[in-house]
Amino acid sequence: MSVTAPQGFRAAGVTAGIKASGKPDLALVVNDGPDATAAGVFTANRVQAAPVLWSRQVLKGGVLKAVVLNSGGANACTGPAGFQDTHATAEAVAAALRGPGAKRMLLGAVDVAVCSTGLIGERLPMDKVLGGVTTAAKALAKDGGGTAAEAIMTTDTVAKNTVISGDGWCVGGMAKGAGMLAPALATMLVVLTTDAIAGSSALDEALREACRLTFDRLDSDGAMSTNDTVLLLASGASGVEPSQEELTAAVTAACHDLAQQLLADAEGHTKKVAIEVVRAATESDAVSVGRAVARNNLVKCALFGNDPNWGRILAAVGTTAAAFEPDRLDVAINGVWICRNGSAAEDRSKVDLSESQVQITIDLNAGAAQATIWTNDLSHDYVHENSAYSS
Amino acid sequence: MSVTAPQGFRAAGVTAGIKASGKPDLALVVNDGPDATAAGVFTANRVQAAPVLWSRQVLKGGVLKAVVLNSGGANACTGPAGFQDTHATAEAVAAALRGPGAKRMLLGAVDVAVCSTGLIGERLPMDKVLGGVTTAAKALAKDGGGTAAEAIMTTDTVAKNTVISGDGWCVGGMAKGAGMLAPALATMLVVLTTDAIAGSSALDEALREACRLTFDRLDSDGAMSTNDTVLLLASGASGVEPSQEELTAAVTAACHDLAQQLLADAEGHTKKVAIEVVRAATESDAVSVGRAVARNNLVKCALFGNDPNWGRILAAVGTTAAAFEPDRLDVAINGVWICRNGSAAEDRSKVDLSESQVQITIDLNAGAAQATIWTNDLSHDYVHENSAYSS
Missing domain, CATH: 3.10.20.340 (ArgJ beta chain, C-terminal domain)
Incomplete structure (x- = not known):
């Protein structure tokens, strides 16, 4: 069930046509609340892709209502125009979710994180990206986590999902790529969700500790991506507020599980x-x-x-x-x-x-x-x- | 002519039987003076082979009368017994050069630097090493630089030699391996000779500057050997004392030439x-x-x-x-x-x-x-x- 295992989340993965292969290439994860707290950890590379610059900025408020992710292009080293593309993508997501329908939301572009992965140095085909956003918004489903995980795959051979259960709450997650394992600089993108009640600072503490002990200790070739992003969103929909220790332990377990899946799927290894x-x-x-x-x-x-x-x-x-x-x-x-x-x-x-x-x-x-x-x-x-x- | 291009040096390369292949594997370079000033630069690796520990120590006096080098074994990570092997090798060289003959020398083990290259973690076959020392001492010749350069080859496909001419003096040199290029941790061993008149501190200054700009900037795979050694010996036999600038320039030119030869011969590359x-x-x-x-x-x-x-x-x-x-x-x-x-x-x-x-x-x-x-x-x-x- 991946990112839709916790209550309060919907997701979708669709084919926007960004990839020449015709495989799914755009994913959307939406937090229906009641809470919308969030935290994020990003690449330490000083050359950062436009979506990293954007998402880092919007996360400063500790709130996220949606995450849009695309494969087929990293939107890195694309200058101010690339940043405008990221902004336009977030705006399109906000507009699509604001539209009429059963799950109408009040949100703006600043509530939307953006993640991209693929070749560095080329602009994204924005007509396809924006069309994909519309398609994905319509396809959002409470069991859509699996399709989202598939849409963010690049050189991955399998989709990577995890669910860690707490006492009346849980953590779900999906991951793609190989992060610092970095075959082809295949960015590590991770979205974690939880229906626990947790403030953004509690989420931040849990996520930083979890990353320190898991993703930061995967090191296949020392290469560092321009796009690495790990996000954690909490809906509070379970009504349960775990202790900091419980939250950190569950998030760490989810990250460990995903990290081991990344390690196992790293390209070009035998061990x-x-x-x-x-x-x-x-x-x-x-x-x-x-x-x-x-x-x-x-x-x-x-x-x-x-x-x-x-x-x-x-x-x-x-x-x-x-x-x-x-x-x-x-x-x-x-x-x-x-x-x-x-x-x-x-x-x-x-x-x-x-x-x-x-x-x-x-x-x-x-x-x-x-x-x-x-x-x-x-x-x-x-x-x-x-x-x-x-x- | 390699290390025997400058006046005052003899060298030899022989087959001691250390290598299973039966190829030459032991080299000896002797400084007949009148001077015996010297300087050295060694690996920055904290795990250092016995010959590095030895040569670093004996060079503290700024004097070297001979260098013995073997391929077929690095004598690294061999503990106190490995250090005793290095000491015994230096002692054997000193004894062989003290013996009767036209070129009788007054020297002790502390006048002899030792360099080794090959597999880490195994003791050297000391009977073969000591036998090789005796053979090499007898084979010493004023045109022996070429054979010495061949005897220190491991995975090298060609011997590496250089001669840089000054005004009435020159610098000669030989190198093996690929240093920080490090295919198979193939230690970089370099012996440079000059017939210039130069004090050990002048040699040290010239050698450090030359290494900083040449060997230290070769970086094929970031691996750092336990055995890297660069030695510079001066005989003063030309009777010419160049300025520090002239000396540094000639030593740098010799190191640059050898470094480019190492780069060209690094294993497993196409560019x-x-x-x-x-x-x-x-x-x-x-x-x-x-x-x-x-x-x-x-x-x-x-x-x-x-x-x-x-x-x-x-x-x-x-x-x-x-x-x-x-x-x-x-x-x-x-x-x-x-x-x-x-x-x-x-x-x-x-x-x-x-x-x-x-x-x-x-x-x-x-x-x-x-x-x-x-x-x-x-x-x-x-x-x-x-x-x-x-x-």
């Missing part, structure tokens, strides 16, 4: 790799070490080749400023401690890398903090997918 | 890419922007696919903290300004990427500083070379 850094002096140290290993092409190629090359892992750890002594580093791959005290330990032939799931554990021997970063291996297909198609 | 960042607020900004683009797998895959994907370049620039405004960025590929003011400009079809040399120019429009970073594209062969073989 999902969890890099667990333990006994770090600080969580920040653990994250930086995990990222350095996750971004190291030599480590990633070795994993693709089923080579438990702990020397490359140590060399990657050595590029960080984290607290550790080189001669006190331990490394395990799939539970086999092939490196102890910075030197060879158990026989590398004991490591079985034939499965698609790989667990690397790095013991910094420097404290009590830990973190896990998830990544993929680097395969022929990654190069193929990212060189053969302009995107 | 050499120069990323020129202009009108930056500071040189540091220019370098950080160039590095971010050079390390971006999506940009590198696009270049492999002959796709002038300026959107990926902008997205990479956006990950840096350099001074720029996103809507004032200009990007040219091979002279075609396909991005102006952060948006599409000239038609991307005008860009010809069929040649192996690619020039990317990024205009930050933020100042007067500039820097060039050199890198390669990311190809199927890179993945193949780095996944199929443990190294």
